[in-house]
Amino acid sequence: MSVIEVKHVTKDYGHGRGIFDVSFEINEGEAFGFLGPNGAGKSTTIRHLMGFSKADEGELSINGKDSWKSAANIKQDVGYLPGELAFPKGMTGDQFIEFMANARKITDMTRTEQLKELFKVDTSKEIKEMSLGTKRKLAVVTAFMHNPKILILDEPTSGLDPVMQERFIQFILKEKSEGKTILLSSHIFTEVDATCDRIAIIKNGVVVSTVESNELKQSTNKSFKIEFASFEDYQKFIENTEFTIPTKRPEQNQVKLSLTDQKMQEFFTELSKVKVNFISEIKFTLEDYFMDFYDRKKTVAAGEENLRYGLH
Structure with missing residues (x-):
């Protein structure tokens, strides 16, 4: 059963910017990786999926609900971690957690406290005084605090140190083992390779390949x-x-x-x-497969340093 569906979606911002005829679907209990460098169209696709923008063409849905028409209802079903963080002004981390708990009608804060402990986040400070890494961990706590069955994660480990990146990967694997449906958008090969069952590669707003993770690991190349x-x-x-x-x-x-x-x-x-x-x-690695679609020298020359190659 498809939980997330993206069908022939186009959003053209002009000058070659946007997404063009993007299609994929994610089945219940599946972890789906959306891989590409910054600016490839990952976040644009996710913003449309979450109902923040309306597509020029195509259809998007979560649990059979239209992403644009049912955006408010969809947000109750989903744990969403945005790539670009934005918090209300003047709040401490604790106040923001309380605000999100009230919005989701959460009365038992046991899971929230467990998440705070897992990711070692001090939520007592004002958010504006927090480091980028602490803000990211706060966003992780609020994305998962209501124990959603669907997770939409846009560059989830951006700003986290290597220890917390690895802890996040292990956490996602645990969530996956509990049957969660996961869309993970990233430019980091290791976290996509470690967690995802299928992987779509996006380039210049176009999905150029979708591959089973096991196929790469069993490649005859x-x-x-x-x-x-x-x-x-x-x-x-x-x-x-x-x-x-x-x-x-x-x-x-x-x-x-x-x-x-x-x-x-x-x-x-x-x-x-x-x-x-x-x-x-x-x-043979996911990176090798990816670079069949992205010329390594041109990619580096274009200044896309955020694409982590792990070159030797």
Whole structure:
């Protein structure tokens, strides 16, 4: 059963900005990753899904309710964590929590206190005096305090330190194990890879691929790093191989290349003609798959530093 549906949604802001014919659906109990750099269209899609904006074309719904027409009702069903945080002025963290509890008619604050303890957040201060990380943790507490069955998380760990990022991932895995339906928008490969069953990649407002997480982990594509015993062996291999070699390091007598299972025998036949120091397999990752759609050099040159590559 589809809990979240986005069907052929377009919002054109002009000059190539917006989202264009975006479609995906998320089944009950599924964790769905929405992956792309800042500005790709993730937050725009989520704002339409939450009913903050009206699409030019297409349909969006949560639990069968139209996102635009039933926005107020939908917010009661959903734990929403926005990418850009905004809080009422003049409130402490405790006052904001009380405000949200009253809005949701929460009388038992046990879960709220558990969340505050889990994420080590001091809610006694005025929100305007809090660091970005503390504000993010406050938003996490209020997003989950009513124990919603549907979670819509836009860049949820932005501003959190590595310890809290990992704690958040473990928390999401626990929520997932309890059957929650999750949409997680992020530019961080590790948190998407660790939590999501399916992943959509968005580029320039267009969904360019949707893939099962298990398919990536069981990919028949393999990458290898080879170090040759000498420069002569390195050169001999380079000059005679039938394989494309995207990475060459002559100063280290090393190459990196990718191939499928069908080419393995041919690969090792070629290697038998030279001497090598070592061969190591490099695990195919979500990052590798992503970069099939985003040219790495152009992406870095464009200043999209927030896309975390984890390059070696």
